[in-house]
Amino acid sequence: MGTAAKRIARDTYMLTDTLLGVSQFLLLGGERALLIDTGYGKKSLLKKVKKLTSLPLVVVNTHLHPDHSNGNKFFEEVLLGEGDLPERGIPSNDMVASLCAAYRESSPLLRPLVGKLEKLYTVVTGEERYSPLGxxxxxxxRVVRRIDCPGHTEGSVIFADEKEKLLFTGDAIGRAQWLFTDAASTTAGYAERWERLSPSLISYREMWISHSRKPLEIGFIEGFVAALRDVNPENCKKIKLKGAEEPILVHVGKYGGAGKITVWAFPGQVR
Ligand SMILES: [Zn+2]
Structure with a gap:
């Protein structure tokens, strides 16, 4: 258990939580290093970062979810998209709280387990300072550009590395796309956003996502957009989430070279 480091490009490392599988990324420049996401908050991440660089560190989050931001406590300042600044409220915390309350109520024997899961999946903020990204x-x-991509959360951001031509997309795109954690976008609106972004991303080599150790090709975007457009309540599986008023709709489809893609959204987001 700990954090594994893998060099994925020149001066670029993927740092993966070996137990829970989520990755963070460390980019080294001539004067500063950039840490993209801070994971669940394990000290092994901090140790690995210190081993790889002694440069002054800029810390950013792709979005404010516990598997990307609970290690923020190790740093003085964290930059993130305005829509995810904690002072605006943390929708995923509200969802986790009502889900856990419902399980405590219905399954008293599960209470110790529910307590542990609630701790793991709740965003915790502390002394660290939060500032909006430039x-x-x-x-x-080495310049890293910010691309706004509200959908998975309101403040979700993609980081575009202009030197190595890599994209770091957090949870903004992937084979299992959750839109239900925040009501930031409809499925059609999210498809449009990616369709609009797509031409400007062709010059990049690949997209590094947080929940896979392999990158996605830029060509994946085409299948992803098609999957978002295909979401139709009549063809979706419905998953009842305890504590939520509506079920989550789950669309599953196969999209050529992009492979199997699932999209998860609340009924009100599907249009
Ligand atoms: Zn997330």
Whole structure:
């Protein structure tokens, strides 16, 4: 158990939580290093970062979810998209709280387990300072640009590394797309956003996502957009979430080279 480091490009490392599988990314520039996401809050991440670089560190979150931000406590300042600044409220915490309350009520024997899961999946903020991201971050000979991508959360951001031509997309795109954790977008609106972004992303080599150790090809976007457009309540599986008023709709489809893609959304988001 701990954090595994893998070099994925020049001066670029993927840091993966070996127990829970979520990855963070460390980009080294000439004057500063950029840490993209801080994981569940394990000290092994901090140790690994210190081993890989002694450069001053800029810390950013792709979005404010516990598997991306609960290690923020190790740092003085964290930059993130305005829509996810904690002072605006943390929708995923509200969802986790009502889900856990419903399980405590219906299944008293599960209470110890529910307590542990609630702790793991709740965003915790502390002494660290939160500031909005600027348009880009200059690491010294390496500029990383911010691309807004509200959907998975209101403040979700993609980081575009202009030197190595890599994208770091957090949970904004993937083979299992959750839109229900925040009501930031409809399925059609999210499809449009990615369709609009797509031409400007062609020059990048690949997309590194947080919940896979392999990157996605840029061509994956085409299948992803098609999957979002295909979401139709009549063809979806319905999953009842305890504590939620409506079921979650789950669309599953196969999209050529992009493979199997699932999209999860509340009924009100499907249009
Ligand atoms: Zn997330």
């Amino acid at each position: 348009a880009s971050i200059d690491l010294g000979g």
